[in-house]
Amino acid sequence: MDIKLFNSLTNKKEVFKSIKPKMVSMYVCGSTVYDSPHIGNLRPVVVFDTLRRLFEYVGYKVTYVSNYTDIDDKIIKKAKEENTDEMSIANRYIKECEENIKGINALKPTYTPRVSENIEAIINYIDTLVKNNHAYVLDNDVYFKVDSVKNYGELSNINLEQLKVGARIEDTKGKKSPLDFALWKKTDTGLKWKSPWSEGRPGWHTECVVMIDNIFKQSTIDIHGGGFDLKFPHHENEIAQAKAMHDAKLANYWLHNGFVTFEDDKMSKSLGNVILAKDAIRKYGGNVVRLALISSHYRAPVKFNDDTLQMAKSELNKIQTPYAQLAVLLQRNKINLDKLEPVKIDNFVNALADDLNVSNALTILFDTLKIINNELRNKNADIKKLSNNFMMVKDMLYLLGLNLTYPVLTNEDLKLLENYEIARQNKDYQTSDKLRTILLNKKII
Numbered sequence: 001m002d003i004k005l006f007n008s009l010t011n012k013k014e015v016f017k018s019i020k021p022k023m024v025s026m027y028v029c030g031s032t033v034y035d036s037p038h039i040g041n042l043r044p045v046v047v048f049d050t051l052r053r054l055f056e057y058v059g060y061k062v063t064y065v066s067n068y069t070d071i072d073d074k075i076i077k078k079a080k081e082e083n084t085d086e087m088s089i090a091n092r093y094i095k096e097c098e099e100n101i102k103g104i105n106a107l108k109p110t111y112t113p114r115v116s117e118n119i120e121a122i123i124n125y126i127d128t129l130v131k132n133n134h135a136y137v138l139d140n141d142v143y144f145k146v147d148s149v150k151n152y153g154e155l156s157n158i159n160l161e162q163l164k165v166g167a168r169i170e171d172t173k174g175k176k177s178p179l180d181f182a183l184w185k186k187t188d189t190g191l192k193w194k195s196p197w198s199e200g201r202p203g204w205h206t207e208c209v210v211m212i213d214n215i216f217k218q219s220t221i222d223i224h225g226g227g228f229d230l231k232f233p234h235h236e237n238e239i240a241q242a243k244a245m246h247d248a249k250l251a252n253y254w255l256h257n258g259f260v261t262f263e264d265d266k267m268s269k270s271l272g273n274v275i276l277a278k279d280a281i282r283k284y285g286g287n288v289v290r291l292a293l294i295s296s297h298y299r300a301p302v303k304f305n306d307d308t309l310q311m312a313k314s315e316l317n318k319i320q321t322p323y324a325q326l327a328v329l330l331q332r333n334k335i336n337l338d339k340l341e342p343v344k345i346d347n348f349v350n351a352l353a354d355d356l357n358v359s360n361a362l363t364i365l366f367d368t369l370k371i372i373n374n375e376l377r378n379k380n381a382d383i384k385k386l387s388n389n390f391m392m393v394k395d396m397l398y399l400l401g402l403n404l405t406y407p408v409l410t411n412e413d414l415k416l417l418e419n420y421e422i423a424r425q426n427k428d429y430q431t432s433d434k435l436r437t438i439l440l441n442k443k444i445i
Contacts, residue, residue: 001058003353005223006299008231008254009155013355016253018222021141023063023217024055027251029208029226029234030066030112031090033093034074037100038274039289039304040227040260044274046290046401047298047356049106053399054352065215066109067208068094070116071201087116093194096278099139099366103281104290105403113211115202116191122202122210123195125245126183134244135183138174140198142184144205146177149243155254173199179361181205181237190420205237218281224251226257228299230344258301260293275304287402291384294358319397320404321366321371326407329376332417333383337408343391365396417444 003016018024028048031041048064070090079086094114101108115122126142129135134148146152163179183206186198193201212221219242226235235254240398242250245380262275280289292312296302327337351360372389375381395403407413416435423432439445 001349001353002353003054003058005253005255006355007252008256009251011157014253016222016229018060019218019252022060024052024060024223025218025221026052026062026223026225027208027212027216027221027327028062028064028066028109029230030068031093031097032069032072032074033090033097034072034078035093037093037097037277039277039280040274041097042100042104042277042289043226043257043260043293043298043302044225045101045106046104046293048255049401050294050352050358050399051223051255051356052107052354053401057384057395057399058156058349058353062110062327063216064107064109065111066213067211068112068114069204069207070094070114071191071207072204073190073404079190090116100277100281103278104286104293105401111215114214115207115211118207118210118214119193119202121214122206123184125210125213125241126202126206127196129183129241129244132244134241136176137197140186140200141182142197143175143180144237144241144244146179146181146240149240152179152240153232153236155236155239155321158232158236164232181233185412187276205234206241208234209238209241209245212250213245219246219248219250221251223253223255225255225257228256231256241311244421255298258296258299260302260304262304280309284309284313286317287404290401292318295362315362316402316404319393319402320368322369322376323390323393323397323404324406324443325376326372326386327392328409329381330383330387331407331409331435332414335383335387337390337406340387340391342395343388345392345395348392348396348399358400360407361396361400365400368392368396407442409444413442413444416442 004013005016006013026048028044031037050064052064068090070087075086075089078089082089126135129144130137130142133145135142135144140388156291160179182203184195184200184202188413192199224235224238239250242248288309292304293302293306295312295315302308330337348361348364351357351364354360368389372386372393374391376387416439420432420439422434423435436445
């Protein structure tokens with residue numbers, strides 16, 4: 001099966017071809033852990049988790065890496081405000097990130113490296129760039145020499161001359177080009193490490209390329225992803241460093257998800273218009289939040305508000321109800337749900353394989369649920385067909401990362417259902433109402 005992905009580097013949809021047969025190397029930029037994650041921070045989590053599930057479903061082994069930036073000026077500032085140390089701040093919000101990831105049913109990444117664990121490798125990487133004349137020391141800081149590599153700006157397609165003209169004077173003082181960016185910064189405050197140039201800490205743009213080198217042990221990986229706002233300068237600068245270090249592409253495919261917006265503005269802590277991820281999950285549930293984030297195409301923006309969430313909640317109920325009813329019906333017909341064989345869902349998988357077209361995939365899911373609803377009303381329904389439909393829906397939900405449950409009936413439950421049906425048929429309303437209440441409380445009906 002061909003999986004087609006929109007490559008931000010070439011600005012077109014391409015058939016995915018992995019570097020190693022049936023293996024995918026994927027790195028997604030993670031959170032800077034200085035505050036509670038907002039709902040926008042979850043968009044790349046659900047997008048790339050869905051992509052990972054697709055790859056694994058069709059037979060690839062995926063190494064999925066997403067980092068935590070635990071060294072940052074904002075973390076240092078927060079630590080000062082709270083009169084504590086930076087690692088305590090980072091650990092607190094990493095724990096919160098992990099709870100959110102679990103809360104929206106995302107699979108745990110294969111690796112979750114932290115910048116603070118890679119300082120020695122980062123210093124060695126920068127030192128090599130300096131020695132190879134791709135970087136230079138200026139007042140105990142180190143800057144990458146953008147003019148030392150070809151085609152800088154190829155990912156974001158920005159006008160470099162306009163960017164140079166627009167650069168502020170204080171940013172360009174002493175630098176060989178206003179576009180040159182910091183690899184190492186001298187500092188007297190906060191977290192700092194000894195290096196050949198000064199006591200300081202690394203610049204943001206070097207962290208990910210070093211962690212990619214350390215984990216994957218290859219100069220080029222299959223997929224690098226993240227939010228649209230990372231294309232420039234972060235991902236652009238990563239590409240430049242990989243060229244300088246290895247004379248190779250950092251990744252063959254670059255994928256970027258769209259913003260989450262609040263009303264008509266990008267959701268941002270600096271704008272003060274955020275919905276915290278933990279609050280949304282607590283209020284609506286992880287399945288609702290996840291469905292709201294993936295229903296729109298991943299490259300398009302998502303407007304996130306109560307209306308969006310209520311719509312997702314309504315759609316989820318349309319899935320949950322027939323799915324649970326079908327599970328009950330099959331168990332009453334002595335079907336062991338755990339022993340059912342998988343059933344092909346080619347149309348659904350093909351929809352996701354077309355650049356993660358979740359909208360088309362959801363249409364196929366709801367078409368299947370329509371068939372199920374019709375069969376549930378049929379007293380002579382084909383149990384084999386319903387069993388197949390159950391397994392189809394189960395796999396579709398797994399690929400979308402929607403963790404919907406269904407009642408698992410005990411012998412006592414089956415007896416209750418049987419007695420309930422007998423009471424109804426005998427028009428024994430007192431008994432049927434009593435049994436109905438019990439079954440409702442057990443969420444069996």
